Each structure stands twice: as C-alpha cells, then as structure tokens.
Amino acid sequence: MYAQVLDSLLAPAGVGEKELELALGRLVSSQIDFGELYFQRRVSEGWMLEDGAVKSGSFDSDQGVGVRAVAGAGTGFAYADSMALPALMDAAGSARAIARAGGNGMVRVGQPRTAPTRYGSHDPVGGGESSERVELLRTIDAYVRSLDSRISQVSVNLSASHESILVAATDGVLAGDVRPLVRLDIRVLMEEDGRREQGFSGGGGRWGLSSVSDADFWQEHAREAVRIAAVNLGAEPAPAGYMTVVLGSGWPGVLLHEAVGHGLEGDFNRKGISAFADRMGEMVATEACTVVDDGTLDDRRGSLSIDDEGTPSAYNTLIENGRLVGYMQDRLNARLMGGRPTGNGRRESFAHLPMPRMTNTYMLPGEHDPGEILASVDDGIYAVGFNGGQVDITSGKFVFAASEAYRVKNGKVGAPIKGATLIGNGPDVLTRVGMVGNDLALDSGVGICGKEGQSVPVGVGQPTLRIDGLTVGGTG
Amino acid sequence: MSRGQSIDTDNTALLHDPDRETELLVGIAQRVLERAKAGGADEAEVSLGSSLGREATVRLAEIETLEEARDRSVQVTVYIRQCTGSASTGDLRPQAIDETVERALAIARNTQPDRAAGLADAASMATEFPDLDLWHPEDIALDDLVARALDIEQAGRDADSRIANSEGASVTTEANLAVYANSHGFVGRMRGTAYSQSCVLIARDENGMQRDYDFDMQRRFADLASAESTGREAARRTVRRLGAKRIRTGRMPVLFAPEVARGLIGHLVGAVSGGNLYRRSSFLLDAAGERVLPDWASLVERPHLPRGARSAAFDADGMATRESPLVDSGVLSRYVLSSYSARRLGLAPTANAGGVHNLELSGATHSFEELLAAMGEGLVVTELMGQGVNLVTGDYSRGAAGFRVEDGRLGAPVEEITIAGNLREMYLGLVAAGTDVDVRHNIRTGSLLVGEMTVAGQEE
Numbered sequence: 020m021y022a023q024v025l026d027s028l029l030a031p032a033g034v035g036e037k038e039l040e041l042a043l044g045r046l047v048s049s050q051i052d053f054g055e056l057y058f059q060r061r062v063s064e065g066w067m068l069e070d071g072a073v074k075s076g077s078f079d080s081d082q083g084v085g086v087r088a089v090a091g092a093g094t095g096f097a098y099a100d101s102m103a104l105p106a107l108m109d110a111a112g113s114a115r116a117i118a119r120a121g122g123n124g125m126v127r128v129g130q131p132r133t134a135p136t137r138y139g140s141h142d143p144v145g146g147g148e149s150s151e152r153v154e155l156l157r158t159i160d161a162y163v164r165s166l167d168s169r170i171s172q173v174s175v176n177l178s179a180s181h182e183s184i185l186v187a188a189t190d191g192v193l194a195g196d197v198r199p200l201v202r203l204d205i206r207v208l209m210e211e212d213g214r215r216e217q218g219f220s221g222g223g224g225r226w227g228l229s230s231v232s233d234a235d236f237w238q239e240h241a242r243e244a245v246r247i248a249a250v251n252l253g254a255e256p257a258p259a260g261y262m263t264v265v266l267g268s269g270w271p272g273v274l275l276h277e278a279v280g281h282g283l284e285g286d287f288n289r290k291g292i293s294a295f296a297d298r299m300g301e302m303v304a305t306e307a308c309t310v311v312d313d314g315t316l317d318d319r320r321g322s323l324s325i326d327d328e329g330t331p332s333a334y335n336t337l338i339e340n341g342r343l344v345g346y347m348q349d350r351l352n353a354r355l356m357g358g359r360p361t362g363n364g365r366r367e368s369f370a371h372l373p374m375p376r377m378t379n380t381y382m383l384p385g386e387h388d389p390g391e392i393l394a395s396v397d398d399g400i401y402a403v404g405f406n407g408g409q410v411d412i413t414s415g416k417f418v419f420a421a422s423e424a425y426r427v428k429n430g431k432v433g434a435p436i437k438g439a440t441l442i443g444n445g446p447d448v449l450t451r452v453g454m455v456g457n458d459l460a461l462d463s464g465v466g467i468c469g470k471e472g473q474s475v476p477v478g479v480g481q482p483t484l485r486i487d488g489l490t491v492g493g494t495g
Numbered sequence: 496m497s498r499g500q501s502i503d504t505d506n507t508a509l510l511h512d513p514d515r516e517t518e519l520l521v522g523i524a525q526r527v528l529e530r531a532k533a534g535g536a537d538e539a540e541v542s543l544g545s546s547l548g549r550e551a552t553v554r555l556a557e558i559e560t561l562e563e564a565r566d567r568s569v570q571v572t573v574y575i576r577q578c579t580g581s582a583s584t585g586d587l588r589p590q591a592i593d594e595t596v597e598r599a600l601a602i603a604r605n606t607q608p609d610r611a612a613g614l615a616d617a618a619s620m621a622t623e624f625p626d627l628d629l630w631h632p633e634d635i636a637l638d639d640l641v642a643r644a645l646d647i648e649q650a651g652r653d654a655d656s657r658i659a660n661s662e663g664a665s666v667t668t669e670a671n672l673a674v675y676a677n678s679h680g681f682v683g684r685m686r687g688t689a690y691s692q693s694c695v696l697i698a699r700d701e702n703g704m705q706r707d708y709d710f711d712m713q714r715r716f717a718d719l720a721s722a723e724s725t726g727r728e729a730a731r732r733t734v735r736r737l738g739a740k741r742i743r744t745g746r747m748p749v750l751f752a753p754e755v756a757r758g759l760i761g762h763l764v765g766a767v768s769g770g771n772l773y774r775r776s777s778f779l780l781d782a783a784g785e786r787v788l789p790d791w792a793s794l795v796e797r798p799h800l801p802r803g804a805r806s807a808a809f810d811a812d813g814m815a816t817r818e819s820p821l822v823d824s825g826v827l828s829r830y831v832l833s834s835y836s837a838r839r840l841g842l843a844p845t846a847n848a849g850g851v852h853n854l855e856l857s858g859a860t861h862s863f864e865e866l867l868a869a870m871g872e873g874l875v876v877t878e879l880m881g882q883g884v885n886l887v888t889g890d891y892s893r894g895a896a897g898f899r900v901e902d903g904r905l906g907a908p909v910e911e912i913t914i915a916g917n918l919r920e921m922y923l924g925l926v927a928a929g930t931d932v933d934v935r936h937n938i939r940t941g942s943l944l945v946g947e948m949t950v951a952g953q954e955e
Contacts, residue, residue, distance in 0.1 A: 066606075069774070074609040076602035077581040080595070092554070097563040100585045113563045116637060149605035172774055208775055208887065215775065217887050257892070259915065260744040261953035290554070291660055292697050294704065372560065409880045409894070413697055413706035414739070416911050418881035418894035440883035440913050442894040490741070492883065492892040492913025494949045 020324070021131035024185045024195030028060050028082075032102035036128050039187045041104065043126035045111040046088050047189045050118035052354065054088040054111070055188040057327065058102055059369040063180035064144045068156040068173070071164075076149070085369035086110040089351055093117050098370045129191030134331035137315055137322045141199040141227030143179035152177055155232050159241060163207060166245045169252070171215075172208035177201075179228060186329035194329035200224075200320065200476060202465060203231045205240050209248040218248030219422070222463030224318045240463070247404060247423050250435045257424065257439035257493025263399030263453075264441060264489040265392055265427065269460035270405060272479035275310055276380050276468065277408040277417040278445040279303070283337050283345070284363070284375040284470075285352035287412050294415030294446045295343065303343045304449030307385045310338040312347055314362050314378030320464040321379035321478030328364035328373055335361045337380075338449070349375045367473035377468060381480030385455025389483040392454045394430040400491055401425045401432055402441070415445040440492040448486060456483030507565065509547055510632045510670050516545055517672050517684050523592060524676035527571055530596040532678065536573040536603070538614050540677035542811070543569050547670045551640035553648055554663035561637050571595055575603045577612045614812065615834035615844060617679040621809035621816070628801040629687035631715040632670055640666040643722055647694045650726025655698070655734045662695035662706065664726070668716070681813040690716045694729035698737050705736035712935055714802040732877075739896065739908035741952035748873035749914055749948045750866055750900065753931055755879050757938040760794070762918055763787070764851055764938070766886050767827060769836020778889030778919055779827070787827045789925050791858040794822040798852035805937040811849030819845070821854065856940040859928035866929050866944050868903035874950055875900055876914060889918040895950075912952035921945050 029035065039056065046054030060082035067075050084107055085098040095117030099106035156175045163173045179201040186194050202223030209216055220243035223231065230236060266274060279295070287293035295303065304310070314323045314332025323332040328350050337345050348356070349364030352375055365376035393401060404423030410416070420440045426433040461480035468477040509516035520543040531539035548564035569592060570583040580603030584595045648664035673685040693710035709728035711720040751759055763779075771777040779787065788794075798816035800806050810816055812834045820828045832840070833848035861869065880894035892915040899906035929942030 072607040072609065074606060074612065075579045075581065076606050077583070078595075078598040078602060079583045080591075080598075081583075081585040083585065091557070093558045094560045095562075096560060099565065100567060100587075110563075117558065117561055149602065153605050153607070172776070174774070210775075215887055217776065257915075259913070259949045259951035261951075290662065292662055292704070292706065370564065370566065372562075406882045409882075411706065411880070411896075413704050414736075414896075414910060415703075416880070416894065416896070418883070418913075420881050420883040420892070437888075437890055438883065438885055438892065439915065440881050440892040440894055442880070442911055442913050444911060490911065490913060490951050490953065492894070492915045492949075492951045494892070494915045494917075 020197055021185065021193060021195035024183045024197065028058055028183045028185055029102060034102055034104060038104050038107065039128050040126050042107040042111050043187060043189050044124050045108055046086065046115055047124035047126050048115065048118050051088045051090045053188050053190045054114070055186065057085040057369055058185040059083065059182065061180055061182040062144050063178065065176065065178040066152050066156055068160050068175040071160055073153045073156050081368065083369040084110065086114040087372060088114045088117050090118050092355060094351070094372060096372050126189050128187055129193045132194040132325065132329055134325050136324045137332065138199060138225035138318050139227065140197065142181050143199050143201040143226065143228045144181040147228055159205065159237050162238060163205060163241045163245060166242065167209065167249065169209045169211050170207050170245065171210045174206045176204040177231065184327065192329045194325050196325050198225060199227065201226050201228060201231050203237060203240065205244045207244045207248050209252055211252050214252060216248050216251035218244040218246065218251065220244040220247065221465045224320050224464045225322060226318060250423060254435040254437045256495035257436040258400065258491055258495050259493045261488055261490050263396050264486045264491065265396060265399065265401045266484045266486065267403030268456060268458045268483050269480060270462040271402060272381055272462065272481035273405050273408050273419050275382055275481060276377060276477065276479050277410040277419055278443060278448045279310060279338065280377050280380045281410050282412050282415065282445050283347060285346045285348040285356060286375050288346055289352045289356050293412045298343050301343055302341045303446055304338050304341040305452045306341045307455040308338055308341050308449050308452055309336065309383040311336050311383065312363065312377050312380045316379050319379050319461065319478045320466060320476045321377070323362065323378060326362045326364045327366045328360065330360040330362045330364060332362040332378060347375045347377065349373050365475050367475060371473050374470065376470065376475055377477050379461065379478035379480065381459065381461060382482060384457045384459035384482045387454045387456050389456045389458050392456055392483050392485050393427060393432060395454065395485065396427045396430060399427045400436065401427045410445060416442065417445050418442045436493065442490045442492065448489065451487045452484055453487045454485040458482045507547060509545055509672055510634055513672055513686055517674060517686070520545060520672065520674040521676070521682060523569060523587060524674055524682065526592060527596055528676060528678055530593055531573045531600065534596060534600040536575055536600060538574040538678045539572065540614060541569065541571050543674045545672045548668060549637055549640060550665060550667040551637055551644050552663050552665040553641060553644040555661055556645060556648065558641055559663055569595060571599045573599045573603050574613050577608045577610060578603045578606045579609060579612045580606060611835055611838035614677050614679060615814050619814045619844070620679055620681040621683060621813060624808045625799060627799060627806040627808065629714055629806060631688045633716050635668055635716065640668070643692065646722035647692055647726045650723040651694050651696050651730045654727045654730035657698045657700060657734050657737060658696050658730050659699035660697035662697065664694040666692045675811065675813055677813055683809045683813055685807060688714055690719055692719055692725055694726050696729045696733045698733045700737045702738050705733055705739065707732040707736055736908045739910035740955045741911050742899065742909050742950065743954040744951045746947050746949055748870045749945045750870060750873065750875045751943045751945065752875060752877045753933040753941050755876055756940045756943040757936055758879065759943055760854065760856060760938045760940050762884055762886065763922060764831055764854065767830045769830060769832040769840060771886055772830060773836055773839040776887045778886065782827050783829060785827055786825050788822050788825045788922050790825040792822065792825055792925060792928065793820060793857045795820050795855050795857065796851050796853065797855055800853050803853040804935060805852045807852050810846045814844060814846040814848065816846045816852055851937065854938050856928055859930045859932065859941050861927050861929055863929050863931045863942050866927055866942055867900050867905060869927065870900055870944060871903050873900045874909065875905065891916050891918050891921065912950055914948050914950055916948040921948065
C-alpha cells in the first residue's frame with residue numbers, strides 16, 4: 020500500500036522520499052523520542068432521501084499533513100492543509116517547539132512496513148454513477164413504504180468515504196493504507212391513533228457500494244426499521260430501579276465499549292485516571308467473560324490494516340476468563356508504560372493527534388442458549404436495541420440508552436417498554452454477568468466512537484448476556 | 496513559527512491583517528459564484544472559514560501538548576431548477592475550488608427537485624452589520640499559554656490534599672474569520688476571537704476516584720477568570736463528589752444546575768426547530784400559540800449582544816437577525832426556522848439558519864440557595880450522561896450525578912442514578928429558575944427546578 024499511496028497522495032504535491040527525509044530531518048533532535056508525518060486525503064459523499072425524493076447530496080474533500088514531535092509524555096503538534104514541502108517544513112518547525120533545541124538532523128526513511136490487508140481495494144466514492152445511488156435510495160423508500168400503512172416518514176441516508184494515509188516517522192516507521200467505508204441508514208416514523216414513534220436500522224463496513232445496493236442487505240434493514248417502529252408504538256413506560264437485565268447479542272455490545280473498553284485504553288491507565296488503573300492481572304469479570312479488541316476482522320467498520328501510526332492491527336485480548344490481561348496502546352503510551360503498540364493508535368484526521376482507540380470490541384461466546392438465559396429471569400428487562408452510550412472513565416460510571424426493550428417476568432418475554440437509559444459501574448458490571456450466551460454476533464456497522472472531540476468508526480459485539488443487577492431508568 | 500508569504504498555505508497573518516485574509520475569502524467566494532453560474536446554477540451560496548488557533552496543555556506540571564491549528568474550508572451549495580448539490584473542500588487553491596464547484600453542480604444534476612430549495616428572499620438579506628465587539632486579537636506566545644496553564648493546574652492541586660491526580664490544564668486561543676456570500680449579491684463577513692482555559696482534576700479517597708473540571712471562555716483574553724480561580728474551582732467541584740452513592744428509586748423534585756439546565760432548554764429549541772417539525776419528529780408539533788413553559792418564564796433571542804457566544808448580524812442564509820421572543824410568558828411565540836424549513840412548513844423564516852443566536856431565559860427570581868430551600872428534599876443534578884432524549888415523544892431518561900437536597904440544603908453526593916420523565920411535562924412542571932445565569936453560552940439560563948421526576952437507583 021505504501022508505494023501506491025506515495026504515488027497517488029504525495030507525488031501530486033511534489034513530495035517524494037527525499038522530501039520526507041528533509042521534513043523528518045527538521046523534526047529530529049536529540050531531545051525527541053520520535054517525530055512523525057501523517058499524510059491523509061479523504062473524500063466522502065452523502066445522499067439523503069426524504070419525502071420520497073433524493074433532495075440533497077454532498078461531496079467533501081479534505082487533505083493535509085499532521086506533524087508531531089514526541090518528547091517523553093509531551094507532544095508538539097502542527098498541521099497544514101497543503102502537503103507541499105514549504106508547508107511541511109513549516110509545520111515540522113512548529114511541532115518541534117516541544118523540544119527546546121532542535122537540529123537539522125539526517126533521517127533516512129526506512130523500509131515500508133507490510134501488513135495483511137483487512138479490506139478490498141473498493142472505492143465506494145469514485146465508482147459508479149450518481150444516478151444509480153439516487154435510484155437505489157428511491158427503490159429503498161418505495162419498499163419501506165410498502166411494508167406498513169402506518170409509516171408517515173421515511174428517510175434514507177447513504178454515505179461513503181475513501182481515505183488514503185501515509186505515515187513516516189524519524190525512527191524508520193513507514194507505512195500506507197487505503198480505506199473504504201460505506202454506510203446505509205434507514206429511519207421510519209410511524210403514526211397511529213395520535214402516537215408517533217420511530218425505528219432505525221442501518222449497516223455498513225469497509226466495502227464497495229455494491230454490497231450496500233444488494234437487495235438482501237437493504238431489505239433486511241428496511242424491515243428491521245419498520246419492525247422496531249411498530250414495536251415502539253405499543254411500548255409501555257419502562258420500569259425504574261435496580262433489576263436483572265438481559266442484553267441481546269450484537270449491537271448491545273456497546274455495553275463492553277463503554278463499561279470496560281474506554282477504561283482499558285492505555286492513555287487513561289498510564290495517567291492513573293481510569294477506574295481500571297493498576298488492576299492488571301486482577302479479576303474484573305466472571306470467569307465466563309473473555310473480551311477482545313480485534314482490528315483484524317475482514318471488512319468490518321472498525322477494522323484496520325494498519326493503525327494511524329503505521330502499526331499493524333491485531334487481535335488483543337483485554338479480559339481473559341474474567342482476568343484483566345491487556346490494554347489498548349498507541350506508540351506514546353506503550354513506550355511510557357513499557358509495553359508495545361497494539362495497533363490501536365487512531366486519529367480522526369491529519370488535524371488531530373492519535374491516541375489509543377478501540378477497533379472492534381466484543382465478548383467471546385459462552386455456553387448458554389439465549390432461550391435458556393431468558394427463561395432463567397424471574398423479573399427484569401430484555402434489551403436488544405440501543406442508541407449508544409457514554410462513560411466517565413474515572414468514576415467508572417457508564418450509561419447506554421435502550422431503543423428496543425421488553426419486560427421479562429417468570430422467564431417469559433412480555434410487553435415492549437419505552438426506551439430507557441441503563442446505568443452501571445464499569446469495573447463491577449462484568450462481575451455480575453450470570454450467564455453468557457453461545458450466540459456471539461457483531462453489530463451491523465454503524466458505530467461511531469467519540470473521545471476528546473475526535474470521532475472514529477468502531478464495531479462492537481457480544482453474545483446474549485444476563486446481568487444480575489443494573490439500574491434501569493424508566494418512569495414506571 | 497515562520498510567516499510564509501504564500502496565501503495558498505499560510506493564514507497565520509489573519510491575526511494581524513484580518514481584512515486581507517477576509518478579502519481573500521471574498522475573492523474565492525466570488526470565483527465560486529461565477530463558476531456556479533457559468534456551470535448552469537440558477538442560484539448558489541458559499542460559506543468560507545479561516546481560523547488560527549493555539550493550545551497548550553500541561554499535566555502534573557509538565558507540558559503535555561503544544562498545538563497549532565490552521566484551518567480553512569469552503570462549502571458550496573448550488574441550485575439548478577430547485578435541485579440541490581453541495582460540496583466542500585479544505586484546499587483553497589483555484590483548481591480545487593473549481594473542482595468543488597463542479598462536484599456540487601454534478602450532484603445537483605442528479606438530485607430531485609425540491610420546491611422548498613433555494614436561497615432566502617433577497618429582500619431579507621442583512622443590510623446592516625453592527626460591530627458586535629467579537630474581535631479582540633492577541634498574539635499570545637505558546638510559552639505564555641504554557642505558563643498560564645501551569646498556574647491553573649498548580650492552583651488546583653494545591654487547593655485540597657485530596658486532589659490526587661490531574662488530567663491537566665489547557666489554555667487555548669482562537670481567531671476565526673467567516674464569509675457567507677450568495678448569488679443575490681449578498682456578502683457577509685464575520686470575525687471573532689475566543690479564549691478559553693480549563694482544568695480537570697482527580698480526587699481520591701477510600702471510596703475511589705472522582706473527576707470534575709472548571710473552565711472559562713471569553714472573547715477577550717483579559718476577561719478570562721484568574722488562573723487561581725479556575726484551578727481552585729476545579730478542585731472544589733472535584734473534591735465535593737468524593738463518596739458519591741446511589742439513592743433509592745422514587746419520585747422527587749430535581750434541580751438542574753446551570754451547566755445542565757442549558758441542555759434542557761436546548762431540547763426545547765430542538766423540538767421547535769424546523770427540521771424536526773417538517774419531519775414530524777417533535778413532541779411540540781403545532782405548538783405555536785400554546786403554553787409550553789409556566790407563565791413566569793420567557794425565552795428571548797438576542798443576536799446582537801456585545802461579545803455574545805453566538806452574536807451575529809446575519810444567519811447562515813444571510814438573513815438579518817433581530818431580537819425576538821421565542822417563548823413569551825410561557826406561550827410559544829414562533830418556531831426556529833431557516834428559509835428552507837420555513838418554506839417546507841409554509842411559514843415565514845425566523846433568521847435561524849444555523850440555530851438560535853443567544854437565547855436568554857427570563858423570569859428567574861431565586862438564588863441557587865433559595866431554590867434549595869424551596870425544594871426542601873430532592874436532587875440537584877450537576878452532570879448528565881448519555882443520549883436518552885427522544886424528541887419525537889419527549890421521553891427523557893438519562894444517567895445523572897449530583898447531590899441530595901436535605902432540609903433545604905445541599906447534601907451528600909450522588910452518582911450512578913437515572914432521572915426520567917417526559918419533556919413536555921417537565922417544562923410545564925418547572926417550578927422556578929435561578930438567578931445564577933451563566934452568560935458564557937449560547938443558551939443563557941440559571942438553575943431550573945423541575946417539580947417532579949422519577950429517579951432510579953438503589954439504596955447503598
């Protein structure tokens with residue numbers, strides 16, 4: 020990938036290996052641990068259907084170079100929207116300000132790294148005709164409307180991006196990647212007897228456009244959005260209080276992302292501000308729980324061939340049979356903690372600094388049949404759909420908001436209940452996992468993770484889980 | 496930092512010569528509009544931005560990051576027989592600009608006609624551009640930002656022995672230029688500076704760790720709170736959370752502190768905003784003329800406040816902004832509309848493309864302490880978590896942290912609870928507003944007391 024990106028991204032700006040060496044030479048000094056250039060170009064496209072018509076479309080293009088110099092725990096950072104040598108040298112000069120003295124050292128770029136590619140060479144933005152995208156959205160709209168007469172609004176969004184990156188560092192790291200990403204969202208509003216409720220379903224991955232235009236794919240999401248809206252039309256107020264919660268498989272894995280994932284990112288642990296700090300090797304979950312962060316899954320939304328620091332992505336075990344065994348690391352935090360980068364160094368764009376971030380975070384399957392898990396609940400709720408969540412990594416408190424849930428009594432799934440926020444404590448929620456299902460599923464590819472103002476695409480997954488005590492924020 | 500001469504790569508001069516950089520943006524805007532017209536657009540509009548920022552972050556008395564940010568962007572929208580196409584780029588070289596216009600035109604040739612599409616009426620464009628006192632440029636060296644951040648953090652760490660750790664202190668400076676132009680011939684120029692400082696501290700006791708923060712932001716650097724006060728306030732807010740516990744599930748009055756009260760008003764703005772109304776995705780459909788707040792409460796939009804957070808002479812459509820009530824003595828006076836959403840709804844636009852500009856709650860009569868005394872027993876919420884707000888139904892359920900109210904006074908800290916209700920009932924059930932107004936934000940409100948909500952937790 021490196022050679023391809025050097026050619027397509029840097030060559031038009033007049034930058035080759037000689038220019039990389041000049042800029043790296045301006046960064047390097049005896050006081051810095053490493054300096055790095057991160058080149059990026061991202062083009063993206065979006066089409067939106069509303070009221071039965073594709074009324075707007077957009078095309079966005081952004082490119083530039085982010086330059087950082089790292090000295091101890093300190094980082095100097097500057098970026099430019101031009102990749103040409105003068106801008107590069109200027110940004111390198113600013114970034115180097117972290118070190119009081121700098122020299123114009125000599126740096127030779129290293130051998131480009133090779134890593135297995137985790138996605139195909141699709142270009143979902145450049146390929147195909149706009150008219151085909153518009154036609155696809157209209158076809159989806161007509162199909163959705165045919166499913167239920169109570170539907171009053173349908174919106175369909177198609178978004179695609181294509182990104183090229185190149186990383187060159189003073190210590191010889193040299194790598195490139197080209198990443199496709201596509202996503203389809205279907206939202207319906209249903210009205211009956213003066214009541215209005217919405218349903219949402221969507222999915223995507225590091226695919227080409229053809230995967231999204233496949234009728235089996237979008238019809239499934241269309242039916243799912245309509246089904247959820249219909250369920251919510253009949254929903255009763257959710258209960259309030261502390262109770263047993265069964266979480267469905269797949270997207271409810273947002274639990275893991277919030278409750279333990281963020282708390283196991285290296286930066287928070289190096290600083291000692293995570294509720295999981297200094298707990299390496301301790302039991303933080305029941306023995307049935309093994310949680311991994313896996314950037315190597317083919318074609319998934321959260322997957323990477325290399326991270327944004329040039330480290331190949333990996334399958335990293337975070338919690339093994341209940342025991343905390345691993346953190347997610349970027350280069351800076353790995354070095355300061357005496358570990359190794361785990362392929363989790365990610366950044367939103369060239370204008371942002373990298374930090375440890377999740378890729379695809381999921382729990383491995385257990386031994387219980389999901390039906391058996393539900394049958395074991397006397398009184399609680401069964402939550403299968405969520406809007407997303409948030410965590411305070413220091414206190415460990417996390418929330419996630421259910422968008423589809425049911426009452427469970429005497430082992431039977433009952434009436435649907437309105438969306439409610441669930442709140443718990445990250446370091447102990449997994450110690451109350453009573454049963455782990457054998458039905459591991461990953462989400463459909465809509466996750467966005469925000470951290471310190473930076474958004475990156477992620478994935479989550481889990482089997483059905485029974486949690487013996489979580490606070491449910493209903494009104495009933 | 497060097498001062499390159501090339502306008503293609505360097506906007507660092509904008510601090511000292513904002514007119515030059517602004518006119519560069521205006522020149523690009525004109526090129527965009529000409530190209531769009533030549534390419535077959537009936538109408539076109541373009542927004543451009545150029546900004547320069549610096550940020551210094553320190554942690555545990557060491558520099559953590561020094562950042563220099565320079566951003567430029569161009570966003571183009573074209574209309575061909577009421578078909579819309581948009582495109583943006585961060586590359587301001589002529590060739591990239593022309594390509595961006597071509598992209599927007601290509602998209603407009605593929606989208607379907609929308610009778611509501613197009614520019615706002617030419618007659619509604621702003622013609623007066625009052626000085627809103629938003630531009631106070633200062634070229635503050637990174638070293639000086641570092642020194643201030645160090646002082647802030649030190650003051651916080653020294654304030655209380657239970658402060659065990661720090662997530663750091665930051666000081667930032669920002670200068671922004673913006674130009675909006677459209678094919679009516681309207682050209683609007685805006686500029687503003689912003690300075691901020693913040694400190695995030697960690698306190699520890701035998702029960703565990705707590706984190707909280709304090710911050711300030713101002714248009715003028717000299718208006719920022721002292722380094723000491725930001726550090727100490729961060730420490731005070733953090734330490735007081737130590738020992739937080741859950742509380743028993745029940746119904747009780749809930750006092751939203753100013754830092755979360757503005758979000759509560761923000762949901763009201765969302766529910767009366769054009770996009771949610773024409774999508775029928777609001778619990779306040781057709782609510783204009785109806786009571787949405789108690790009769791003692793009014794909300795007024797004041798776009799021309801000097802140094803205001805969102806002060807502007809024109810909205811994102813170029814329409815002249817003006818002072819105007821949104822809620823008058825509890826009754827919803829109007830909606831929050833852009834020219835597009837207004838046409839969708841068959842109503843007159845309210846110069847709110849891009850949102851409200853400085854929305855002020857009036858009707859506050861009580862200090863924070865008086866509100867505590869008035870509620871007697873209940874809950875003060877200082878932090879909310881998660882996305883549990885459904886604007887379609889008004890259903891509200893969020894994670895919360897704060898304090899018990901006992902005997903009319905602030906009591907023990909509380910966490911890992913949820914608060915739930917329905918926004919329509921919560922608004923009508925507002926008992927009182929506090930005079931502790933935070934004027935630094937777009938929504939200016941003090942504490943808000945909601946008569947009753949469901950609080951879920953478990954006695955520990």
